[in-house]
Amino acid sequence: MAQRTASQLYFDLIRLFKQWPIDKSKTGRDLGERLREQFSKAFALGENSQVNVNEWNQFYDSMKLIISNDIKNRYPRERNWTASGLSREQLRFLLSNKSLQANRDFMKKLK
Numbered sequence: 001m002a003q004r005t006a007s008q009l010y011f012d013l014i015r016l017f018k019q020w021p022i023d024k025s026k027t028g029r030d031l032g033e034r035l036r037e038q039f040s041k042a043f044a045l046g047e048n049s050q051v052n053v054n055e056w057n058q059f060y061d062s063m064k065l066i067i068s069n070d071i072k073n074r075y076p077r078e079r080n081w082t083a084s085g086l087s088r089e090q091l092r093f094l095l096s097n098k099s100l101q102a103n104r105d106f107m108k109k110l111k
Helices: 006-019 031-042 053-068 070-074 088-094 097-110
Strands: none
Touching: 006 031, 006 053, 053 070
């Protein structure tokens, strides 16, 4: 856990964000999108921004763990199932903006 300067953090975080895909089916609700917004606000002046270096170093280290799947690889699941019993693809569809909008439209028709 090396301490980085604000300038180093800026460039390191940009590299990490390039590895983090944005889920286009969740526009406006995607975690990667939100994290990029936070980053843009904090580093509004680019590498010359004045930020809380300790906080952003911790953010970088946490994000790197998530992106690298380090925990997932270190502690593999014995079973690959969900509490709902649905597959990963089914859950992805149900949580998409398209599906949520269809549910809202359906509920309006019921009223």
